[in-house]
Amino acid sequence: MFLELDGHGPRYAQLIRALKSAILEGRMAAGSRLPPTRELALQLELSRTTVLAAYEQLRAEGYIEGRVGSGSFVADLPVAPLPDPRRAEFCTPSRYVQRARMQRDIRPTRQHYDVRFNLLSTNPLINPTLVNHWSRELARAATHTALEENGSQGLHGLRQQVCDYLARRRGIRASPEDVLITNGAQQAFSLTARVLLDEGDTVVMEDPDYFSAYQAFAAHGARLCLVRTDADGLVCSALPAGSPRLVCVTPSHQFPGCSVLSLSRRLELLRYAAARSCWILEDDYDGEFRYDGQPLAALRSLDGGDRVIYVGSFSKMLFTSLRLGYMVLPAALREDFITAKYLSDLCCPVIEQAALAHFMENGGFERHLRRVRKELMARRKALIEGLRRHAGGRVEIVDTPAGMHVVAWLNGYDHARTDALVAHARSRGLGLYPMAHYVHTPPPRAGLLLGYGRLTTSALQEAMQLFGQCLDEMDAGVAAAS
Template sequence: MFLILDGNGPQYSQLTRAMKAAILEGRMDAGSPLPPTRVLARELELSRTTVLAAYEQLRAEGFIDARRGSGSYVATVQGGPKLHVSESTIEPPSRYIKRARQVQNRLIARLHHGLRYDLQYGSSLINPALNDVWARELARAAAYTPIDAISSQGLPALRQQVCGYLARRRGVQALPENVLIVSGAQQAFSLAARVLLDEGDPVVLEEPHYFGAYQTLTAHGARIVGVPVDDAGLICADLPRPAPSLICVTPSHQFPTGAVLSHPRRLELLRYADAQQCWILEDDYDGEFRYDAQPLAALRSLDEGDRVIYVGTFSKVLFGSLRLAYMVLPTALRDDFVTAKFLSDFSCPTIEQVALAHFMEDGGFERHLRKARKELKSRREELIHGLRQHAGERVEVVDSPAGMHVVVWLHGYDQAHADALIELAHERGLGLYSMTPHYLNPPARQGLLLGYCGLPLNELRDAMQLFGRCLDEIDVRVPVGGSGSVDGS
């Protein structure tokens, strides 16, 4: 216990004043146990009699409670001096923080936290059986992992497993020495910015795009250039000249629209990067989940010029709290990225890497993916069925049989009315998410991203009934026009 005696008067009085100050200033929380008198006397090099006298005085004044057979605990104390609090806002201490403050929006991911029916996109599938398996893997890994087994690039066994998985499932041929284990896809974007960009360098983002990438790149000082997408993905004819330093794409399942980058455009994009000597970051955030066919081969599998930085994540397909992802790096950039990773956080947690490597080697990872794909397909079908039944022609669902969310366009809604719908749904216990934050410029029409990972089938059914009732109420408040149909079967 950190206590400073002031040197004035008897030692028991000094100790009493020091402990009072700690309690009143909040350094000792109400209900927290106090150390035994022998222990505290030894720590402070005081006699036990001195400590006993201080405890008795504090009990008499109501600062601590004595519990027979249990010890002494901090009491709940009203009032007392206020803690010194520094200024709540200061001028940005750096250009980076100035930019970061401008783009910071942590509220989007937790906008509807705690609601009964939260259609949050980007969350992982909750699988209680997987929790038990993972607990066993962690226990095994803890027993077999040397305490000094640390590698900035990542555990060799895990990098080897990543290569085997990518070859089987994503068509990517990679060497373990070109794989880097990172703490989530967000760190991958941050490392790419550090390695490839100086302040003011242009970066292409899809329009619309993943706002997390926009935030990270903007905070690093990149100049964002939006290139629109259509039903065939990024419109490569609109790529800028002179070329950007980096192009960020989600070719297998464009986020958020769900479009798939067509084969001709993939080749066009690779030719552009090779000719212009710029780099492509391929964010394959949910490429494992496709429900109408086998997953498409990744853009990296076509990359003969070694211009593509491939990013995949375990957080989306296993647990959001796992915070492990991987990058397949062009050989020319490998050492620079490993250095940047070392300077960022030295290494990802080794025990988790050992557990994951064994989980993949044992076949558990791909078994989980097969089960998750089947379950998510059922949830997607339930969501779309509910939209047909309860929303009808008032919405249009984008036909994208992949991923972990559905895009719904609202017929006849402007921004104000879409916001009113989201607010009303929140009041009723339903979390809806707008497409607008993913655009550099406000979109021409209003849409929603509806995630289906976090709710079982029966709750998705109830959520769609509630969504329909919210649409009914908004229709009464604000007449909307338009026609269309819900497809996406």
């Protein structure tokens, strides 16, 4: 009797699966006798105890029948025909799935993961002392937190700490009733789509924009209207004349272009939203990291009409695997978002929420931010100095003192040559990311998005020296070809 074990899990479980497949596929007909346990054990090089356990389980589930003095026999079961994958017919998926299939996976995290110097912009700084602090907070929370669901809106203590933090650092006045705890910013985008958008509704987004937010709205069926940005952020004069349902912006540090939305444009955008009864989603993904003074006040702090949905995430400020974020909601939308959160996943993990709340309450969170901000300043300085020393006039740096990345425009490069530079740098152990990957309309200039959050200052100095060598080698290649 031919049986093939799949190699996954305990041997008796593998044998059960193999026997079930043989029975259901008709290779063992109803009424046929199974091999004696000693014989099958010897054939498959298993212990007899393992075979006995498998037979007992199959007998309990009704696949086989035991006859005293005769052995075990296959029960009379309907046998399913083998599927023909060429003829398999599937029901038409939902319109959401059809749209989601069109959203190609453009996450840059899948690129250059194996190179020595990876300049990925979405990599936050890893604070080595945070591991110990967070371990202690988790242990404390596990001991002191009730092990039960705490409500879809989130732990009250964490929502209170978020309010206190936003009042001190971002100029936002809110109560815990205004705050919804989410599984990161990505869930906030998804909830916003569910609450506010029907298929065909217009969503205004910056160009360039954050690709995951764009995909969340596109998969939901929104009609995306892309509005250009410049050195002062979103160009409000280019906003559509109609009435969009939502405007999605990154005012504190435009992603990926690095500009900051000027005060005059912030006020203009708020007037636009009030006049057209639309909502604004403020994605404040790294507004805390500003190096030439205090962080700028959030757009929400200027919102007298209560039309701004504020989104923040702890993943950028702590570590990416901490899937906790928050939304500050207009009063008119509060209950609808809480309901959407409940229908999505009931609630966020309570122990992690309690650990984070205590970490914020005892001052550990802001001590961590001060340390990270200081280190990021040093890394940003190392990156820019290295660019100037080794790339010289071949790059133009967008020097915005905020965030965890800079944009470097390449002089004398088109997009094809930039792709060749990226491929060559990868072969030398350097991970580069073209700006063209972050925009929907190719920019008139070729450039790179250079993240400095994950590499140390010494590693960044080496990376920029290697970058300069790659530029030299590209120039030498052009000279040799001519």
